[in-house]
Amino acid sequence: MKITRNINNPLITPKDVKPSKKDFKVIGTFNAGVAKVNQKFLLLIRVAEKYHTNDPEIVGVPMYSEIDDKIIIKKFNRKDKTIDFTDPRFVKTKEQLYLTSLSHFRLATSTDGVHFEIDDKPFMIASTYYEAYGIEDPRITYIDDYYYINYSAISMSGVVTCLARTKDFKEVERLGIIFLQDNKDVAIFPEKINNKYYALNRPVSAYFNKPEMWIAASNDLISYHDHKLLASLRPNHFDNARIGASTPPFKTKIGWIEFYHGASFEDKYCVGVMVLDLNDPSKILYRSEEPLIEPSASYEQKGFMANVLFPCGQVIENDMIYLYYGNSDENICLITFSLNELLTMIKLELNQNE
Amino acid sequence: MKITRNINNPLITPKDVKPSKKDFKVIGTFNAGVAKVNQKFLLLIRVAEKYHTNDPEIVGVPMYSEIDDKIIIKKFNRKDKTIDFTDPRFVKTKEQLYLTSLSHFRLATSTDGVHFEIDDKPFMIASTYYEAYGIEDPRITYIDDYYYINYSAISMSGVVTCLARTKDFKEVERLGIIFLQDNKDVAIFPEKINNKYYALNRPVSAYFNKPEMWIAASNDLISYHDHKLLASLRPNHFDNARIGASTPPFKTKIGWIEFYHGASFEDKYCVGVMVLDLNDPSKILYRSEEPLIEPSASYEQKGFMANVLFPCGQVIENDMIYLYYGNSDENICLITFSLNELLTMIKLELNQNE
Numbered sequence: 001m002k003i004t005r006n007i008n009n010p011l012i013t014p015k016d017v018k019p020s021k022k023d024f025k026v027i028g029t030f031n032a033g034v035a036k037v038n039q040k041f042l043l044l045i046r047v048a049e050k051y052h053t054n055d056p057e058i059v060g061v062p063m064y065s066e067i068d069d070k071i072i073i074k075k076f077n078r079k080d081k082t083i084d085f086t087d088p089r090f091v092k093t094k095e096q097l098y099l100t101s102l103s104h105f106r107l108a109t110s111t112d113g114v115h116f117e118i119d120d121k122p123f124m125i126a127s128t129y130y131e132a133y134g135i136e137d138p139r140i141t142y143i144d145d146y147y148y149i150n151y152s153a154i155s156m157s158g159v160v161t162c163l164a165r166t167k168d169f170k171e172v173e174r175l176g177i178i179f180l181q182d183n184k185d186v187a188i189f190p191e192k193i194n195n196k197y198y199a200l201n202r203p204v205s206a207y208f209n210k211p212e213m214w215i216a217a218s219n220d221l222i223s224y225h226d227h228k229l230l231a232s233l234r235p236n237h238f239d240n241a242r243i244g245a246s247t248p249p250f251k252t253k254i255g256w257i258e259f260y261h262g263a264s265f266e267d268k269y270c271v272g273v274m275v276l277d278l279n280d281p282s283k284i285l286y287r288s289e290e291p292l293i294e295p296s297a298s299y300e301q302k303g304f305m306a307n308v309l310f311p312c313g314q315v316i317e318n319d320m321i322y323l324y325y326g327n328s329d330e331n332i333c334l335i336t337f338s339l340n341e342l343l344t345m346i347k348l349e350l351n352q353n354e
Numbered sequence: 355m356k357i358t359r360n361i362n363n364p365l366i367t368p369k370d371v372k373p374s375k376k377d378f379k380v381i382g383t384f385n386a387g388v389a390k391v392n393q394k395f396l397l398l399i400r401v402a403e404k405y406h407t408n409d410p411e412i413v414g415v416p417m418y419s420e421i422d423d424k425i426i427i428k429k430f431n432r433k434d435k436t437i438d439f440t441d442p443r444f445v446k447t448k449e450q451l452y453l454t455s456l457s458h459f460r461l462a463t464s465t466d467g468v469h470f471e472i473d474d475k476p477f478m479i480a481s482t483y484y485e486a487y488g489i490e491d492p493r494i495t496y497i498d499d500y501y502y503i504n505y506s507a508i509s510m511s512g513v514v515t516c517l518a519r520t521k522d523f524k525e526v527e528r529l530g531i532i533f534l535q536d537n538k539d540v541a542i543f544p545e546k547i548n549n550k551y552y553a554l555n556r557p558v559s560a561y562f563n564k565p566e567m568w569i570a571a572s573n574d575l576i577s578y579h580d581h582k583l584l585a586s587l588r589p590n591h592f593d594n595a596r597i598g599a600s601t602p603p604f605k606t607k608i609g610w611i612e613f614y615h616g617a618s619f620e621d622k623y624c625v626g627v628m629v630l631d632l633n634d635p636s637k638i639l640y641r642s643e644e645p646l647i648e649p650s651a652s653y654e655q656k657g658f659m660a661n662v663l664f665p666c667g668q669v670i671e672n673d674m675i676y677l678y679y680g681n682s683d684e685n686i687c688l689i690t691f692s693l694n695e696l697l698t699m700i701k702l703e704l705n706q707n708e
Binding site for chain 2: 159208220223
């Protein structure tokens with residue numbers, strides 16, 4: 001099966017995006033939600049920013065403050081020996097863990113799916129207690145005239161998944177927390193199945209560290225029930241350490257197709273494929289033995305988190321799948337491939353295993 | 355305010371309970387759900403058992419096996435150097451964490467609330483994948499002719515909260531997972547408030563270790579939404595390290611009364627009191643500065659986990675509150691005190707703070 005990395009990859013990099021504040025520096029533009037809106041390709045980009053200062057003694061933590069109802073900079077002195085600055089992503093005090101970057105969502109649109117116009121201003125920024133450390137990794141599912149956006153909200157309480165919706169990507173309505181901490185990598189199915197909505201999700205236990213894919217049903221997209229473990233880690237596979245849903249599933253003749261991410265103990269993130277039963281999405285009909293793609297291009301093997309491929313959405317135009325992925329937690333890339341070829345490959349593998 | 359420790363404390367100890375299997379040894383009888391059923395006091399006791407063998411080289415892990423659909427003993431050789439046996443509560447292999455004890459629920463009934471007849475056989479045992487490592491810490495809430503039992507279910511996937519219900523404590527119907535891992539210390543309110551059910555719960559983040567009390571609403575007791583952080587840890591208080599709901603809240607003139615547990619960094623577990631708004635239980639009207647009780651009796655300061663007081667339910671007879679608590683993760687104890695005195699004390703403290 002032929003998979004084409006776009007010749008313009010990476011399509012979007014931090015230097016293409018204007019910081020949301022004067023003293024901020026964009027360090028990542030990645031893991032975008034994807035939709036087709038008014039004949040245009042739309043990316044809802046996760047933009048990660050750091051506080052930028054010329055004072056080498058200061059580490060600034062950008063975060064939403066509920067009391068001030070705005071983004072503030074919490075400043076720490078690098079010489080303070082009670083604070084752990086070892087990992088540049090974190091500031092660890094005795095009481096609290098802080099993140100040194102803050103993510104928001106930015107819109108970008110394109111007529112060809114390759115060349116994007118990126119908004120100057122954020123579409124959504126952290127603005128509740130539960131989002132104090134930022135909003136991350138949006139996924140978009142179109143249901144009944146609304147684009148539903150689910151995303152990770154990070155705070156001192158942990159990583160929850162929140163839901164929001166918009167009709168036009170101008171106004172957005174927040175619908176609150178749908179999965180409690182720690183739960184991310186939620187992907188909502190685009191229609192009801194036997195009168196229930198479904199969402200893939202990835203709860204993680206502090207005691208038993210098994211980041212695996214679960215599935216839950218819902219009557220209203222807000223409250224979830226019928227929680228089940230869907231897919232486990234696989235020893236000796238590319239997905240032996242961590243897996244989670246990547247893109248919102250889409251319907252085909254052979255089942256719901258889910259592009260998921262699977263990571264190894266070496267922190268290599270690949271993209272795998274699952275086919276879920278059309279009438280009961282808690283049944284896996286197919287799971288790829290090998291990744292659909294793995295980090296191999298030079299731009300995928302370097303960067304902030306090298307060897308991380310992380311798709312959050314696709315657009316399908318006729319037979320062509322446009323799969324957008326974050327690479328190295330830094331840039332946005334595109335691969336394209338034929339839906340028919342994908343289905344043929346899956347059917348062939350399924351027949352071989354019969 | 356006068357609090358009376360029952361003179362017969364501890365009321366129930368491991369030697370009072372018959373093992374559920376020949377080669378099992380009861381090591382804990384604690385954290386019981388509490389109800390009044392047909393004029394009798396009913397305790398749904400968490401019974402923890404270990405596999406007992408005379409072979410000093412063998413460590414047996416009792417667990418529910420989905421494949422065998424029964425409780426099995428997974429045996430490990432203590433001489434195996436790839437396995438960590440340091441903490442007697444766990445067996446840690448490279449791939450997996452196991453518990454060396456398995457808990458089930460046993461019924462006990464009493465006419466006076468002090469002298470209990472304990473069933474010879476379990477009422478509920480681990481019997482799903484999500485319960486493979488046992489079921490723990492039941493709480494009972496009576497709603498519309500059903501006794502709803504929520505409990506922690508432990509498995510290699512983590513700690514989830516499940517719900518079951520019974521009309522008679524003979525037959526029991528499992529209703530599945532209501533809160534995903536890790537979430538325990540769930541306490542369900544006994545009636546709808548403004549047309550919604552409510553449950554206290556305690557989600558925990560692997561990254562941001564803040565075991566705090568949350569609250570959620572529900573239309574059906576199964577699916578939850580409107581998730582909110584209710585109560586945080588308090589520096590320089592008895593509840594500075596971990597808090598969670600203990601007993602199902604009950605209604606009084608001044609608000610919903612919740613007896614909760616608060617632990618310090620020294621792992622001392624005390625019982626605190628909260629009053630929640632009658633019309634909006636996500637509002638805290640009162641929270642005790644000092645514990646209602648703390649470990650002070652000799653039997654509370656020793657045992658498997660010394661200095662742990664852990665109530666899971668109360669019965670109120672006229673003005674008398676019977677608060678049953680697990681002590682030291684080993685026995686069941688009882689304190690009694692006057693509801694009126696409690697309300698007077700709370701009102702006094704509230705007036706002083708005005």
